[in-house]
Amino acid sequence: MEKNKGRKSDRTESGAGVEGDICWGRNPVLSLLEENPERCMKVLLSKSVQPHIKNKIISLCREKSVIFQNVEGAALDRLTGGENHQGVAAYAARMKLWETEELLASLPQPPAPAMILLCDHIQDPHNLGAVIRSAEAAGASAVMIPKRGGCLPTGTVVKTSAGAALRLPLAVTGNVSQTIRLLQEAGFWVTGLAMDGRETLFKEDMPPRSVIVVGAEGEGLGTAAAKACDDIRFIPMRGTTGSLNASVAAGIAMFEWSRSQAAKKQ
Numbered sequence: 001m002e003k004n005k006g007r008k009s010d011r012t013e014s015g016a017g018v019e020g021d022i023c024w025g026r027n028p029v030l031s032l033l034e035e036n037p038e039r040c041m042k043v044l045l046s047k048s049v050q051p052h053i054k055n056k057i058i059s060l061c062r063e064k065s066v067i068f069q070n071v072e073g074a075a076l077d078r079l080t081g082g083e084n085h086q087g088v089a090a091y092a093a094r095m096k097l098w099e100t101e102e103l104l105a106s107l108p109q110p111p112a113p114a115m116i117l118l119c120d121h122i123q124d125p126h127n128l129g130a131v132i133r134s135a136e137a138a139g140a141s142a143v144m145i146p147k148r149g150g151c152l153p154t155g156t157v158v159k160t161s162a163g164a165a166l167r168l169p170l171a172v173t174g175n176v177s178q179t180i181r182l183l184q185e186a187g188f189w190v191t192g193l194a195m196d197g198r199e200t201l202f203k204e205d206m207p208p209r210s211v212i213v214v215g216a217e218g219e220g221l222g223t224a225a226a227k228a229c230d231d232i233r234f235i236p237m238r239g240t241t242g243s244l245n246a247s248v249a250a251g252i253a254m255f256e257w258s259r260s261q262a263a264k265k266q
Protein backbone atom coordinates (compact mmCIF):
# COMPACT_ATOMS: atom_id res chain seq x y z
CA MET A 1 0.00 0.00 0.00
CA GLU A 2 1.48 3.33 -1.01
CA LYS A 3 2.35 5.52 1.94
CA ASN A 4 0.82 8.79 0.78
CA LYS A 5 -1.98 7.66 -1.49
CA GLY A 6 -5.36 6.45 -0.33
CA ARG A 7 -4.77 7.35 3.31
CA LYS A 8 -6.02 9.92 5.75
CA SER A 9 -5.80 10.21 9.51
CA ASP A 10 -8.40 10.92 12.19
CA ARG A 11 -11.40 11.34 9.90
CA THR A 12 -14.81 10.17 11.11
CA GLU A 13 -17.60 8.35 9.29
CA SER A 14 -20.91 9.86 10.30
CA GLY A 15 -22.82 7.47 12.51
CA ALA A 16 -20.23 4.70 12.34
CA GLY A 17 -18.72 5.29 15.74
CA VAL A 18 -15.21 4.67 14.39
CA GLU A 19 -12.38 7.13 14.03
CA GLY A 20 -8.79 6.58 12.87
CA ASP A 21 -6.46 5.99 9.95
CA ILE A 22 -8.32 5.36 6.71
CA CYS A 23 -7.20 3.81 3.45
CA TRP A 24 -9.34 3.60 0.35
CA GLY A 25 -9.30 2.15 -3.14
CA ARG A 26 -9.39 -1.48 -4.22
CA ASN A 27 -5.65 -2.19 -4.22
CA PRO A 28 -4.78 -0.43 -0.93
CA VAL A 29 -7.59 -2.21 0.92
CA LEU A 30 -6.73 -5.59 -0.62
CA SER A 31 -3.09 -5.07 0.35
CA LEU A 32 -4.09 -4.22 3.91
CA LEU A 33 -6.20 -7.38 4.19
CA GLU A 34 -3.57 -9.61 2.60
CA GLU A 35 -0.42 -8.22 4.21
CA ASN A 36 -1.50 -6.68 7.55
CA PRO A 37 -4.95 -8.06 8.45
CA GLU A 38 -4.22 -7.58 12.17
CA ARG A 39 -4.30 -3.81 11.56
CA CYS A 40 -7.59 -3.83 9.64
CA MET A 41 -10.44 -2.92 11.98
CA LYS A 42 -13.32 -2.52 9.56
CA VAL A 43 -13.99 -2.50 5.79
CA LEU A 44 -16.72 -0.39 4.15
CA LEU A 45 -18.17 -1.41 0.78
CA SER A 46 -20.58 0.48 -1.46
CA LYS A 47 -22.89 -0.79 -4.20
CA SER A 48 -20.55 0.57 -6.87
CA VAL A 49 -17.85 -2.04 -6.20
CA GLN A 50 -17.49 -4.52 -9.04
CA PRO A 51 -18.96 -7.89 -7.96
CA HIS A 52 -15.74 -9.89 -8.38
CA ILE A 53 -13.78 -7.32 -6.33
CA LYS A 54 -16.48 -7.18 -3.67
CA ASN A 55 -16.58 -10.97 -3.39
CA LYS A 56 -12.79 -11.13 -3.03
CA ILE A 57 -12.77 -8.48 -0.31
CA ILE A 58 -15.63 -10.12 1.59
CA SER A 59 -13.91 -13.49 1.33
CA LEU A 60 -10.70 -12.02 2.77
CA CYS A 61 -12.64 -10.28 5.56
CA ARG A 62 -14.27 -13.55 6.57
CA GLU A 63 -10.98 -15.44 6.34
CA LYS A 64 -9.17 -12.84 8.49
CA SER A 65 -12.11 -12.23 10.89
CA VAL A 66 -12.41 -8.58 9.84
CA ILE A 67 -15.75 -6.74 10.15
CA PHE A 68 -17.23 -5.47 6.86
CA GLN A 69 -20.24 -3.25 6.26
CA ASN A 70 -22.25 -2.22 3.21
CA VAL A 71 -22.71 1.56 3.02
CA GLU A 72 -23.98 4.15 0.58
CA GLY A 73 -21.46 5.65 -1.81
CA ALA A 74 -22.17 9.09 -0.37
CA ALA A 75 -20.88 7.93 3.02
CA LEU A 76 -17.56 6.98 1.44
CA ASP A 77 -17.47 10.30 -0.41
CA ARG A 78 -17.75 12.13 2.92
CA LEU A 79 -15.27 9.82 4.60
CA THR A 80 -12.56 10.29 1.98
CA GLY A 81 -13.24 13.94 1.22
CA GLY A 82 -14.40 13.21 -2.31
CA GLU A 83 -11.37 11.13 -3.31
CA ASN A 84 -11.66 8.31 -5.85
CA HIS A 85 -12.35 5.53 -3.33
CA GLN A 86 -13.58 3.01 -5.95
CA GLY A 87 -16.37 2.00 -3.59
CA VAL A 88 -14.20 0.61 -0.83
CA ALA A 89 -12.45 1.96 2.27
CA ALA A 90 -11.01 0.55 5.49
CA TYR A 91 -10.12 1.70 8.97
CA ALA A 92 -6.59 0.71 9.90
CA ALA A 93 -5.15 0.54 13.40
CA ARG A 94 -1.76 2.11 14.01
CA MET A 95 -0.57 -0.86 16.02
CA LYS A 96 -0.64 -4.64 16.02
CA LEU A 97 -3.87 -6.12 17.39
CA TRP A 98 -3.38 -9.49 19.07
CA GLU A 99 -5.71 -12.46 19.03
CA THR A 100 -6.60 -13.96 22.42
CA GLU A 101 -4.75 -17.24 21.91
CA GLU A 102 -1.67 -15.44 20.64
CA LEU A 103 -1.71 -13.12 23.63
CA LEU A 104 -2.04 -15.95 26.16
CA ALA A 105 0.92 -17.75 24.62
CA SER A 106 3.07 -14.64 25.06
CA LEU A 107 2.33 -14.10 28.78
CA PRO A 108 4.62 -15.14 31.64
CA GLN A 109 3.84 -18.69 32.72
CA PRO A 110 2.31 -19.48 36.13
CA PRO A 111 2.97 -18.85 38.95
CA ALA A 112 4.35 -15.53 37.67
CA PRO A 113 1.83 -12.71 38.25
CA ALA A 114 -0.01 -11.25 35.27
CA MET A 115 -2.93 -8.85 35.02
CA ILE A 116 -5.15 -8.21 32.00
CA LEU A 117 -7.78 -5.51 31.62
CA LEU A 118 -10.83 -6.58 29.60
CA CYS A 119 -13.05 -3.76 28.31
CA ASP A 120 -16.72 -4.61 27.92
CA HIS A 121 -17.69 -2.24 25.08
CA ILE A 122 -16.18 1.10 26.11
CA GLN A 123 -17.51 3.65 23.62
CA ASP A 124 -15.40 6.79 24.07
CA PRO A 125 -11.91 6.76 22.47
CA HIS A 126 -10.68 9.17 25.14
CA ASN A 127 -11.80 6.74 27.85
CA LEU A 128 -10.14 3.83 26.08
CA GLY A 129 -6.93 5.81 25.71
CA ALA A 130 -7.00 6.70 29.42
CA VAL A 131 -7.62 3.06 30.33
CA ILE A 132 -4.64 1.90 28.27
CA ARG A 133 -2.41 4.58 29.77
CA SER A 134 -3.35 3.51 33.30
CA ALA A 135 -2.97 -0.17 32.39
CA GLU A 136 0.62 0.32 31.29
CA ALA A 137 1.41 2.38 34.39
CA ALA A 138 -0.12 -0.27 36.69
CA GLY A 139 1.88 -3.09 35.13
CA ALA A 140 -0.85 -4.78 33.10
CA SER A 141 0.24 -7.40 30.61
CA ALA A 142 -2.41 -6.40 28.05
CA VAL A 143 -5.72 -4.68 27.37
CA MET A 144 -8.47 -6.60 25.57
CA ILE A 145 -11.32 -5.01 23.60
CA PRO A 146 -14.25 -6.47 21.63
CA LYS A 147 -14.24 -6.27 17.84
CA ARG A 148 -17.86 -5.13 17.77
CA GLY A 149 -19.96 -2.72 19.79
CA GLY A 150 -17.19 -0.63 21.29
CA CYS A 151 -14.42 1.81 20.52
CA LEU A 152 -11.51 0.54 18.45
CA PRO A 153 -7.86 1.65 18.87
CA THR A 154 -7.41 4.72 16.65
CA GLY A 155 -5.30 7.83 16.46
CA THR A 156 -7.34 9.49 19.21
CA VAL A 157 -6.82 6.47 21.45
CA VAL A 158 -3.06 6.50 20.82
CA LYS A 159 -2.85 10.22 21.57
CA THR A 160 -4.94 10.01 24.75
CA SER A 161 -2.90 7.04 25.97
CA ALA A 162 0.32 9.11 25.68
CA GLY A 163 1.66 6.45 23.33
CA ALA A 164 0.97 3.53 25.68
CA ALA A 165 -1.29 1.99 23.03
CA LEU A 166 1.81 1.52 20.87
CA ARG A 167 3.73 -0.20 23.67
CA LEU A 168 1.20 -2.32 25.56
CA PRO A 169 -0.26 -5.38 23.78
CA LEU A 170 -3.86 -4.80 22.69
CA ALA A 171 -5.95 -7.88 21.93
CA VAL A 172 -9.30 -8.05 20.14
CA THR A 173 -12.05 -10.46 21.16
CA GLY A 174 -15.10 -11.75 19.38
CA ASN A 175 -17.33 -12.24 22.43
CA VAL A 176 -16.60 -10.88 25.90
CA SER A 177 -18.27 -13.65 27.93
CA GLN A 178 -16.62 -16.39 25.84
CA THR A 179 -13.28 -14.63 26.25
CA ILE A 180 -13.79 -14.60 30.02
CA ARG A 181 -14.29 -18.35 30.02
CA LEU A 182 -11.18 -18.82 27.88
CA LEU A 183 -9.14 -16.74 30.32
CA GLN A 184 -10.53 -18.73 33.25
CA GLU A 185 -9.46 -21.95 31.55
CA ALA A 186 -5.99 -20.42 31.24
CA GLY A 187 -5.84 -20.02 35.02
CA PHE A 188 -6.94 -16.38 35.49
CA TRP A 189 -9.35 -15.19 38.18
CA VAL A 190 -11.81 -12.76 36.59
CA THR A 191 -13.11 -9.81 38.62
CA GLY A 192 -15.82 -7.57 37.20
CA LEU A 193 -16.39 -4.00 38.39
CA ALA A 194 -19.98 -2.94 39.10
CA MET A 195 -21.82 -0.69 41.54
CA ASP A 196 -23.97 -3.65 42.64
CA GLY A 197 -20.93 -5.83 43.28
CA ARG A 198 -21.02 -8.46 46.01
CA GLU A 199 -17.97 -7.18 47.91
CA THR A 200 -15.84 -4.04 48.05
CA LEU A 201 -12.79 -4.02 45.82
CA PHE A 202 -10.61 -3.65 48.89
CA LYS A 203 -11.97 -6.53 50.97
CA GLU A 204 -9.17 -8.87 49.92
CA ASP A 205 -6.34 -8.91 47.43
CA MET A 206 -6.96 -10.05 43.88
CA PRO A 207 -5.04 -13.19 42.85
CA PRO A 208 -1.62 -12.76 41.17
CA ARG A 209 -3.06 -13.88 37.84
CA SER A 210 -6.11 -11.68 37.42
CA VAL A 211 -8.39 -10.26 34.76
CA ILE A 212 -10.27 -7.05 35.56
CA VAL A 213 -13.42 -6.41 33.53
CA VAL A 214 -14.73 -2.85 33.18
CA GLY A 215 -18.05 -2.06 31.54
CA ALA A 216 -19.27 0.58 29.13
CA GLU A 217 -19.94 4.18 30.07
CA GLY A 218 -23.38 4.56 31.60
CA GLU A 219 -24.40 0.93 31.10
CA GLY A 220 -21.71 -0.86 33.07
CA LEU A 221 -21.04 -4.57 32.66
CA GLY A 222 -23.22 -6.49 30.26
CA THR A 223 -25.38 -9.22 31.81
CA ALA A 224 -23.55 -12.08 30.07
CA ALA A 225 -20.14 -10.71 31.02
CA ALA A 226 -21.17 -10.22 34.65
CA LYS A 227 -22.49 -13.77 34.92
CA ALA A 228 -19.25 -15.17 33.47
CA CYS A 229 -17.00 -13.38 36.01
CA ASP A 230 -15.68 -15.23 39.06
CA ASP A 231 -16.38 -12.24 41.28
CA ILE A 232 -18.05 -8.83 41.09
CA ARG A 233 -16.54 -6.04 43.20
CA PHE A 234 -17.63 -2.45 43.79
CA ILE A 235 -15.56 0.63 44.60
CA PRO A 236 -16.90 2.33 47.76
CA MET A 237 -17.58 6.06 47.43
CA ARG A 238 -18.28 8.72 50.04
CA GLY A 239 -19.75 11.44 47.84
CA THR A 240 -23.12 11.61 46.16
CA THR A 241 -21.87 10.83 42.63
CA GLY A 242 -23.74 7.82 41.31
CA SER A 243 -20.83 6.14 39.59
CA LEU A 244 -17.24 6.56 38.49
CA ASN A 245 -15.99 7.14 34.97
CA ALA A 246 -15.06 3.80 33.37
CA SER A 247 -11.41 4.75 32.99
CA VAL A 248 -11.18 5.96 36.61
CA ALA A 249 -12.76 2.76 37.96
CA ALA A 250 -10.45 0.63 35.85
CA GLY A 251 -7.43 2.63 37.03
CA ILE A 252 -8.33 2.21 40.71
CA ALA A 253 -8.77 -1.55 40.32
CA MET A 254 -5.56 -2.03 38.35
CA PHE A 255 -3.48 -0.09 40.86
CA GLU A 256 -5.10 -2.04 43.70
CA TRP A 257 -3.86 -5.23 42.01
CA SER A 258 -0.43 -3.60 41.57
CA ARG A 259 -0.34 -2.57 45.25
CA SER A 260 -1.17 -6.07 46.43
CA GLN A 261 1.56 -7.61 44.29
CA ALA A 262 4.14 -5.13 45.56
CA ALA A 263 3.08 -5.85 49.17
CA LYS A 264 3.71 -9.57 48.69
CA LYS A 265 7.30 -8.88 47.68
CA GLN A 266 8.09 -6.96 50.87
